[in-house]
Amino acid sequence: MAADARAATPLPRWAETIRRKYLGGEASMFILHRNVFDEILHGGEFYTVVEFLSEVLLKDNKDTIIVYDPSAGVRYAKRSSSVAAAAEPMGANKPPEEALALIEQEILLRHSAALVITYAGSIAPPGEEHFLAHADRMAAIRLHRWSMSPELESKDNVVFLLTESLAELNGKLVANPRVAAVEIPLPDKDERAGVIRKVDPSIDAQHVARLAEHSAGLRAVQIAQLLTPRQQDTGLGDEQRLALIRSLLGSSPDAVERANKLAAITRGMDTEEIRHLINPAHPLPETDAGDPYAEVIELVHQRKREIIEKECAGLIEFVDARHGLDAVGGVAGIKSELMQVAAAIRAGDRHRVPMGLLFVGPMGTGKTFIAKAFVKESGLTAVTLKNFRSKWVGSTEANLEKVLGMVKALGPIILIIDEGDRSFGGQSEDSDGGTSSRVIARLKEFMSEPDNRGQVLFILMTNRPDKLDIDIKRAGRIDRKIPFFYPDTPEDVESVLKALFGRYKLGSAIDWVAERERTSARLVGYSNADLEALCLLALNLGGEDSTVTVEHFLKAIDDYVPARDAGMLEYMEMLAVFEASRRSMLPARYRDMSQDEFNQRLRHLKNELRL
Template sequence: MAASRPAVPLPRWAETVRRKYIGGEASMFILHHNVFDEILHGGEFYSLVDFLAEVLLKDNKDTILVYDPSAGVRYAKRTSALGTEPVRPNKPPEEALADIEHEILLRHSAALIISYAGSIAPPGEENFLSQADRMAAIRLHRWSMSPELESKDNVVFLLSESLAELNAKIVANPRVAAVEIPLPDLDERAAVIRKVDTGMHEDNVERLAEHSAGLRAVQIAQVLTPRSADNALGDKDRLELIRSLLGSSADAEQRAAKLAGITRGMDTEEIRHLINPDLPLPETDAGDPYAEVIELVHRRKREIIEKECAGLIEFVDARHGLEAVGGAEGIKAELMQIAAAIKSGDKHRVPMGLLFVGPMGTGKTFIAKAFVKASGLSAVTLKNFRSKWVGSTEANLEKVLGMVKALGPIILIIDEGDRSFGGQSEDTDGGTSSRVIARLKEFMSDPDNRGQVLFILMTNRPDKLDIDIKRAGRIDRKIPFFYPDTAEDVEAVLKAIFARYKLGEAIDWAAARPSTSAKLVGYSNADLEAVCLLALNMAGEGSSIDQACFEAAIADYVPARDAGMLEYMEMLAVFEASRRSMLPARYRDMSQEDFNLRLRELKRELRL
């Protein structure tokens, strides 16, 4: 790659490749992550292979080969003076690589681009790989160490969505440079939007660029100008359908015209799904016709990302804010301070991560979702990303972390963290758990993520978590959750539950305290909700819950209790808490000696 800079600036990742190549750091590169996107450069869209062949390598390589295992070999560029027969296109990988070797090792100024490199040199224990896979990995490894490759100004690119999809022999080689191609940043998304919709006002370009975070360039283009389909509606029919869906809403005509533009190419069902009368779009001012467009982009973005990360992440739908949480005033105040710091961009006041710790049924998940609603931030939950297939667990985690980083600022909720990141040993999973935890720790401590990705890790057994995950710089604040400690605390929870389920206001809680809330001290939030719903069933359809009905439900309800284990979980929450002021009175003044003594007693009783 020539030292002179091109007239049009290269993407940052391409500049990194160029710098490493010119500096002699590597002559083999692994390009990973967003390798199937389109790249906007010089006003034109390119696939990654075409960008490499027609932009990055075109002027400084005499021969450019592209190898796709499913399509064979093709020449993107070939100098006729080579004096050798061209590599035949349709050959099995082991033969194709052997023929390609003559071009890239024996000739000067040659480049090789290999798509789907993981299918040629897949990961796994060497004893379990096929002979062809082992030989391919050895050949690529040998190329990376070859002085001829570097001395003759030759270069090799391996394209793979994830490093975990490639043989470790290649990835771990210090002579191979791995360069991540990220999802488009704000400026790149804005450039794509300007290219797709040349008439869009700059203010709306900036708004859409901000709200399309997490989408690839090709997906942004598809959302704004959907590809036509055989059963797509014509312009007139589409406009009439959207008018009927908007009904008599404010500025319906102007809004329908704008929505018709971005639904071009969709059929009736797709349009009905997006512009759903049961999920009405926000009413807007006449001067803000793009509010619906942004709302539709949000919906399409969510569908696209959940489909792409199928089964790995799920967007959080939070119906209730922190006002629906009874009690826990200290926790709510702490969370809102964090949300305000994220929104204001004051990263120094934003923790890297939060640990919600306490017994089951204390409302950890409910408060996490209420925090999402109250903060106005986007949030996703981490689902089961583990797989029985070699390398898939690591690849799944990389896909999730890459997507989360692109969506920031965002909250990543990991429920039952002790199950997601613990419980398996090197002997049972071949070291996968240790690699997953190491990658997670690396991501959690990345200072670039502060204020962009907020981890909320929830568990009732923090003793099962890797101790290094819980250190400051990864989990900066540990928030303990406990069962209501007094009758007043119980009443705060009951009032919130009654309001949430619209159970009426027939009970005077202060007057009824001895026969109601006082009897429920020590019950979990989940138990209190169960008592309220039992009282609702006892009251019968259409009836409100009165004091007698509620007392009957208290007498009838039997909580599932394991007193020893629950106390042990509470003690663990005390042990992990970052601030003494967030502890109940019974633990706040407890001496360290008494605490350690009781914790040891519980461990013996529970045989832990």
């Protein structure tokens, strides 16, 4: 596109932030972080970040633009006409210490110069100063000195440091008030829509909007690659691939149009991948059989999950929810509470959506299953945050920032943290150099960001809330605390059993009311997990018949031995009572208990269990 069109196109918000801070004299050194390895669509053309800086943002106001890549050396992206056209004096493949010294001579001699350093974390890495190599310390000091240099600022020169995460860069630079950190975010919905229109102008506006919604969390280059994949040698030519797709679609609606679109986006895929795509085991709920873009959206959805899980180094996992809250037996109060939250999320009523939910109660009460059912009910994307204590070694903070940035880009989203006492419990700083405390502090900061309300909903689950950092549980991070208990009446047990029989298709041969004394009355106090194991045992005792009879079920009751630690389970129940946000959600046996009775019983259990 012509230069006039580029000039007429508004700058991205992050570029406007740089422009404002620079012209206002706030900083002459900038750290650009987060999405620095993407391409930027501006004025109808794609640019890398370095190209955007040198050909768009700086082109008309800097005479000299130098780019330093530690692996490729130094080059001029733009050279002042006053500089001799001889070979570049700074050369290539010099050690960073020498390269930075030569660059310093160059930019201090010139007026109106810019320097862009890629992979800045490899030049000035983080760490305790006395553990860093001499060259790393000197590089960090030199860059820090540049940021404070009146001479550099007076000559209208500017320096850009590019890094994916601020945690990958020396703390001297990140904490320097004369250095401005500017985040380049992942593309928002409008930017994703622009990328989709650019790479495939044939897509109509309705499907551009749907694809833009389903590609949340992806970079522009990844969206372009998904919609216009490169040719790979898979043994299938274009005609063979088109013929295979037509045979799979058969006489389905819009088969010809769908086949042509699929042939374009499946280039490079083998036969089995194409078969799985066209007949997916778990299609999207909104996928319509007659929609020619249904498989395109399904492919984007599948590949997005693969890409994001890989980028986040296995630290998050997408949640597949097969059952809604209608598959949950009993717990009517909990389901009602969660249905209200789901309705507020779907309606976009952010003020009615809590910042976070705490699911608390003994093990086996169905916390995880109900969390997944709530995911399906709400219709939101959900991810599980895995145990970062055991996996985030060395680059912990950098990985955390990557995960949180990805979660925010995917919003509205539900973030599930199971066994929250392991993730947020106390841990000695001596054991990991304070990494865990810094990670927890960052997570707490993220959980309380007001902009996250209605965009990122935390669900924290634990059976030991007494081990949680007390600051995590405050309002503004965890607004509602939902207690879970074992079924304490035969009717409650029957509600759970009916749901389990329906979920596993065990038939309806048992009249629960008529058989109450022999069945559900004997199971009061069993956990949901115990009841599930009992149903499956009854199925096995019935042989090949998939219908469970009362005889099979009674045999299972007699044979099954639940694992019990009565004292600990009661203690976990008392903790759930203590944490509950609403008295109406407590069982009758706890609802009218006085505070003195509760405290006395809790102290007794703690002494008995030696906690």
